[in-house]
Amino acid sequence: MSNLDAARFQMAYSLFFHMMFAALGVGMPLLMVIAEGLYLRTRKDTYRRLAKTWAKATGLLFAIGAVSGTALSFELGLLWPSFMEFAGSAIGPAFTLEGYAFFLEAIFLGLYLYGWDRLSPRGHWLTGVGIAFSGAMSSVLVTATNAWMQNPVGVETLVNDPANVDPWNMLFFGNSTWPLMAIHSTIATLAAVGFAVAGVYAWQMLKGKRDEIRKHGLTIAMAVGTIAAITMPLTGDLSAKVLAKNQPAKFAAMEALFETRKGAPLLVGGVPNVETGEISYGIEIPYALSFLAHGDFTSEVMGLDQVPRDQWANVPLVHYSFQIMVGAGVVMMLVGLYYAWLRWKRPDQILQSRRLHWILLLSSPLGYLALQTGWIVSEVGRQPWIVWEVMTTASAVTPSPGLMTSVIGFTTLYTLLAVVLVFLLRRLRHVQ
Amino acid sequence: MNTWLGLDPILAVGAVILLAILAYAVLGGADFGGGIWDLLATGPRREQHRLAIAKAMGPVWEANHVWIIFILVILFTVFPPAFKSLSIAFFGLFHFVLVGIVLRGAAFVFRANAETTSPSWRLWTQIFGAASLITPFLLGMAVGAVSGGGIRVSPAGVVTINAAQTWFSPVTIGIGLLTVALSAYLAAVYLTVETRGEMQEDFRKRSLWAGSVMFALAAILLPLIPTGSPHLWEHMASPLSAPPMVLGVLLAIVSALSVYRRNYGLARFAAVAQVLVILGGWAFGHWPYIIYPDVTAYNSATAIPAIRFLLNTLPFGLALLIPALWLLFKVFKGEHPQAETK
Numbered sequence: 001m002s003n004l005d006a007a008r009f010q011m012a013y014s015l016f017f018h019m020m021f022a023a024l025g026v027g028m029p030l031l032m033v034i035a036e037g038l039y040l041r042t043r044k045d046t047y048r049r050l051a052k053t054w055a056k057a058t059g060l061l062f063a064i065g066a067v068s069g070t071a072l073s074f075e076l077g078l079l080w081p082s083f084m085e086f087a088g089s090a091i092g093p094a095f096t097l098e099g100y101a102f103f104l105e106a107i108f109l110g111l112y113l114y115g116w117d118r119l120s121p122r123g124h125w126l127t128g129v130g131i132a133f134s135g136a137m138s139s140v141l142v143t144a145t146n147a148w149m150q151n152p153v154g155v156e157t158l159v160n161d162p163a164n165v166d167p168w169n170m171l172f173f174g175n176s177t178w179p180l181m182a183i184h185s186t187i188a189t190l191a192a193v194g195f196a197v198a199g200v201y202a203w204q205m206l207k208g209k210r211d212e213i214r215k216h217g218l219t220i221a222m223a224v225g226t227i228a229a230i231t232m233p234l235t236g237d238l239s240a241k242v243l244a245k246n247q248p249a250k251f252a253a254m255e256a257l258f259e260t261r262k263g264a265p266l267l268v269g270g271v272p273n274v275e276t277g278e279i280s281y282g283i284e285i286p287y288a289l290s291f292l293a294h295g296d297f298t299s300e301v302m303g304l305d306q307v308p309r310d311q312w313a314n315v316p317l318v319h320y321s322f323q324i325m326v327g328a329g330v331v332m333m334l335v336g337l338y339y340a341w342l343r344w345k346r347p348d349q350i351l352q353s354r355r356l357h358w359i360l361l362l363s364s365p366l367g368y369l370a371l372q373t374g375w376i377v378s379e380v381g382r383q384p385w386i387v388w389e390v391m392t393t394a395s396a397v398t399p400s401p402g403l404m405t406s407v408i409g410f411t412t413l414y415t416l417l418a419v420v421l422v423f424l425l426r427r428l429r430h431v432q
Numbered sequence: 433m434n435t436w437l438g439l440d441p442i443l444a445v446g447a448v449i450l451l452a453i454l455a456y457a458v459l460g461g462a463d464f465g466g467g468i469w470d471l472l473a474t475g476p477r478r479e480q481h482r483l484a485i486a487k488a489m490g491p492v493w494e495a496n497h498v499w500i501i502f503i504l505v506i507l508f509t510v511f512p513p514a515f516k517s518l519s520i521a522f523f524g525l526f527h528f529v530l531v532g533i534v535l536r537g538a539a540f541v542f543r544a545n546a547e548t549t550s551p552s553w554r555l556w557t558q559i560f561g562a563a564s565l566i567t568p569f570l571l572g573m574a575v576g577a578v579s580g581g582g583i584r585v586s587p588a589g590v591v592t593i594n595a596a597q598t599w600f601s602p603v604t605i606g607i608g609l610l611t612v613a614l615s616a617y618l619a620a621v622y623l624t625v626e627t628r629g630e631m632q633e634d635f636r637k638r639s640l641w642a643g644s645v646m647f648a649l650a651a652i653l654l655p656l657i658p659t660g661s662p663h664l665w666e667h668m669a670s671p672l673s674a675p676p677m678v679l680g681v682l683l684a685i686v687s688a689l690s691v692y693r694r695n696y697g698l699a700r701f702a703a704v705a706q707v708l709v710i711l712g713g714w715a716f717g718h719w720p721y722i723i724y725p726d727v728t729a730y731n732s733a734t735a736i737p738a739i740r741f742l743l744n745t746l747p748f749g750l751a752l753l754i755p756a757l758w759l760l761f762k763v764f765k766g767e768h769p770q771a772e773t774k
């Protein structure tokens with residue numbers, strides 16, 4: 001493996017690993033806060049037990065998220081030193097603000113996890129709100145760094161006239177990629193966590209454990225999961241429109257559109273052949289792509305033919321990943337709607353319906369699947385650029401020898417940690 | 433150069449980094465030290481020690497640890513070329529630090545769910561302890577290495593390392609060991625404040641041990657500095673640095689004596705002050721270098737806007753952070769923190 005491939009692999013593996021926990025770091029606090037808030041209102045003990053149980057799991061998961069995030073901050077430099085030299089001062093401001101969010105999140109987490117007996121009930125609940133809020137802010141702020149890599153606003157100024165760059169404009173207010181990325185990816189974490197947690201309870205119900213606490217657990221998780229899942233196609237559609245404007249080459253790879261066309265059709269499924277530029281086994285929906293990209297059925301959509309061949313991303317991977325995200329998103333939305341309908345019309349079925357439990361169990365990994373495949377679209381679709389059309393990934397990689405060792409080391413370490421975690425979480429029981 | 437509120441902005445950023453390093457040393461350092469005592473726990477109250485350490489660290493360690501992220505972020509935001517050179521020079525060292533940080537945090541929370549008699553408790557205890565010992569050693573070595581002059585950065589940014597002068601230099605290794613001893617000392621002194629009865633006596637003994645090791649290491653290290661790290665020595669030998677050095681020694685003596693006389697509140701105060709003075713002294717000696725002799729804060733600083741951004745947002749960030757930190761420490765580190773909990 002070349003240094004470049006090794007570094008890409010290590011970065012990707014670390015980010016996937018971090019993302020698993022980061023999503024929980026955004027989603028779990030919200031679930032805890034809802035459960036504890038319901039306890040404060042209704043004084044039903046099951047809600048308190050739920051909040052405490054979730055807090056126990058979160059304590060474990062959050063620590064892994066925090067240390068893997070710390071590892072990432074080092075890895076940015078260790079793996080991509082020239083990128084950080086070039087872009088450090090551009091993306092640093094977002095990381096600085098994010099640092100405050102991390103700090104608050106860690107502080108409130110300490111207060112929340114260890115403060116059950118030391119704070120007033122309301123005060124304790126408020127520290128939970130603090131975690132949920134700063135967790136969401138972490139996500140919103142860190143995506144600004146990624147948004148700048150996708151859409152490097154102000155890069156000419158950065159290179160030619162650095163004394164006049166405007167960080168607020170580059171990263172946030174002048175960067176049209178950021179707001180949608182922030183919203184779509186932050187809500188994605190909630191959808192992923194809501195469905196994953198609901199799946200755990202559905203599974204237990206299938207095994208016959210149908211009690212009050214599991215019913216409340218499932219209800220809270222699905223409330224969050226459903227609301228989040230319904231908004232995903234909306235924000236995703238807006239993201240696609242921004243993408244078509246800011247990164248047409250990535251958009252073309254994602255849709256496997258080899259030829260520039262007016263009134264372009266939307267491809268559903270399909271196996272793209274990069275050599276011949278042909279698609280097999282796909283279904284085409286006439287004019288839909290033009291509409292999705294630009295809001296006009298006859299508009300022209302740029303294809304890969306306008307992108308130099310050596311600047312194509314990995315078209316099949318990006319295309320399949322996009323299809324998986326969208327497919328998962330549509331299924332999740334339907335499942336959410338079915339659940340909401342059932343809960344509205346026949347609330348007794350929430351505990352009883354085996355069909356519902358099977359559906360929830362089977363769809364529980366979909367949120368995470370969409371989360372990770374979505375990031376593949378974003379990140380692999382950005383290739384060969386580390387900073388879109390400015391700096392290539394190959395030119396940013398570290399010259400240090402020994403990358404293979406670190407790749408093997410980190411892969412093993414993270415895999416072992418994941419195994420232990422699964423083992424520990426399986427032993428977790430509801431707190432009395 | 434532009435100014436910020438009439439100050440030299442680069443100097444202001446340097447001060448911010450120094451404050452973050454100091455906070456990390458007295459807070460994060462003590463967490464590492466706690467892990468070291470966890471590893472070295474012996475005697476009949478061994479598991480009680482471990483539980484006391486876990487209880488002391490539990491609520492605060494994640495917050496204490498964010499300081500290092502902060503340092504890193506400021507470094508790459510304001511001094512990108514220096515960050516690049518550090519990342520290349522410390523490619524191996526930082527990877528080991530990362531393994532240490534990851535394993536330490538993971539083992540700490542994994543262990544919290546185990547029974548003290550189970551084999552998994554023993555396994556996680558060993559991993560947690562070993563990582564807590566090695567990580568501060570490596571971080572201390574990094575501090576020694578950037579002042580030692582063995583890392584050279586050409587004007588084109590090519591990094592070359594003289595291994596003998598960097599990794600195997602007695603000064604680098606000595607600073608690593610001293611960092612370990614300081615962490616252990618801080619933790620033991622903090623724990624005397626947090627515990628009562630026999631446990632308190634145990635940690636008093638451990639403070640005295642760690643203090644003696646610290647004095648011994650400092651005594652061995654001092655004569656090595658003129659040859660191992662001439663640039664630091666130049667500064668230490670100047671008359672201006674005499675008062676802080678004397679102060680540092682005095683504080684070390686005061687804190688050790690207070691431990692001996694069981695005046696733990698004063699001991700904690702003096703121990704913290706001592707670390708601040710020692711590290712502050714190193715920082716003043718090192719400034720304006722980031723990597724001696726080629727990379728300085730001034731020749732690697734980015735253009736003014738990112739610096740301004742950092743400094744302008746700082747007061748707002750601190751306005752959120754300081755009350756939150758205050759609350760955290762008040763709730764968990766007030767009077768008799770371990771006396772009343774169940």
Ligand code: HDD
Pocket residue numbers: 150177180181182184185186187188189191192232233234235236237239240241243325326327328329330332366367368370371372373374375376377378379381
């Ligand atoms: C639960 C997760 C989830 C779900 C259900 C969806 N997405 Fe998504 N999507 C993400 C999770 C995600 C993500 C992982 O969070 C990404 C990666 C980068 C980002 O900002 O969000 C993403 C990126 C992303 C992008 C690329 C943005 C870029 O590269 O800049 C587009 C165009 C869409 N999404 C579109 C959609 C559509 C049309 C969906 C319809 C159902 C959809 N997403 C569902």
Ligand code: HEM
Pocket residue numbers: 018021022023024025026061062063064065066067068069070071072073076102103105106135136138139142143185494497498501
């Ligand atoms: C979209 C992507 C990301 C999201 C949503 C995200 C979110 C989060 C969240 C919520 C946490 C809190 C800890 C936890 O919940 O487990 C966290 C921790 C952390 N993340 Fe990420 N993160 C992302 C990407 C990154 C990247 C790319 C980096 C660095 C290069 C990074 C650096 C960190 C650090 C340093 C921490 C530790 C903070 C602490 O000690 O509390 N994150 N992240």
Ligand code: HEM
Pocket residue numbers: 008009011012015016019076080083142143144145146371372375376379380382383385386393
């Ligand atoms: C929000 C903060 C993020 C930042 C700053 C960031 C930064 C980077 C960097 C510097 C690289 C290496 C250079 C390159 O390959 O172009 C990279 C690659 C990659 N990232 Fe991200 N990333 C972020 C979020 C994520 C998340 C959350 C995921 C997945 C869960 C992810 C998945 C990947 C993958 C798969 C690659 C490898 C792409 C390839 O080389 O083909 N990224 N990212």
